Amino acid sequence: AQSVTQLGSHVSVSEGALVLLRCNYSSSVPPYLFWYVQYPNQGLQLLLKYTSAATLVKGINGFEAEFKKSETSFHLTKPSAHMSDAAEYFCAVNPRTGANNLFFGTGTRLTVIP
Amino acid sequence: NAGVTQTPKFQVLKTGQSMTLQCAQDMNHNSMYWYRQDPGMGLRLIYYSASEGTTDKGEVPNGYNVSRLNKREFSLRLESAAPSQTSVYFCASLRGSDSSYEQYFGPGTRLTVT
Numbered sequence: 001a002q003s004v005t006q007l008g009s010h011v012s013v014s015e016g017a018l019v020l021l022r023c024n025y026s027s028s029v030p031p032y033l034f035w036y037v038q039y040p041n042q043g044l045q046l047l048l049k050y051t052s053a054a055t056l057v058k059g060i061n062g063f064e065a066e067f068k069k070s071e072t073s074f075h076l077t078k079p080s081a082h083m084s085d086a087a088e089y090f091c092a093v094n095p096r097t098g099a100n101n102l103f104f105g106t107g108t109r110l111t112v113i114p
Numbered sequence: 115n116a117g118v119t120q121t122p123k124f125q126v127l128k129t130g131q132s133m134t135l136q137c138a139q140d141m142n143h144n145s146m147y148w149y150r151q152d153p154g155m156g157l158r159l160i161y162y163s164a165s166e167g168t169t170d171k172g173e174v175p176n177g178y179n180v181s182r183l184n185k186r187e188f189s190l191r192l193e194s195a196a197p198s199q200t201s202v203y204f205c206a207s208l209r210g211s212d213s214s215y216e217q218y219f220g221p222g223t224r225l226t227v228t
Binding site for chain 2: 090101102105
């Protein structure tokens with residue numbers, strides 16, 4: 001069975017500090033992995049994705065994530081937080097079987113403190 | 115390109131009423147999906163359509179029906195709304211069986227059932 005665990009439903013960082021949002025997955029085969037961002041009252045926007053190419057993936061807005069198979073993790077990082085990064089972030093896994101539907105984590109709300 | 119559009123944006127229903135949520139995409143995608151988003155639970159798949167003419171149940175299909183009207187349109191119907199169906203509903207479409215596997219999301223429909 002596929003599942004995604006996001007540790008920490010709320011994360012607060014100071015402006016300019018490192019952002020680290022954690023995501024662990026379980027999947028019977030190497031999955032495709034995604035991070036989406038959701039700003040208040042909006043839909044989901046893709047930040048970055050891992051689809052079996054380089055394990056370190058760079059996305060939009062300075063975010064990046066590293067696929068670590070041995071740790072079944074896909075943590076999202078950004079070296080320096082900006083006020084505009086305040087949003088909810090979702091990790092998702094495509095188990096590469098059947099319909100290509102996504103299984104989402106429960107989300108992490110990021111607050112950036114000025 | 116409008117991407118994925120959803121109507122309506124907001125809706126209030128009384129228990130027992132019915133309604134149809136509309137979704138359309140103009141990206142010529144084969145697969146389309148309906149998710150619901152509830153606080154603390156991430157997004158959960160209701161139904162999906164891998165291609166025109168096919169539909170399948172997702173994780174939480176009870177109380178819903180869908181129609182893949184054509185390649186562009188995928189509607190979600192609540193036959194007899196219940197308060198437990200108060201949620202934000204997102205439609206998504208999939209780019210396809212290439213290296214992307216990226217789902218594109220609509221802006222969502224906020225549904226309240228009283």
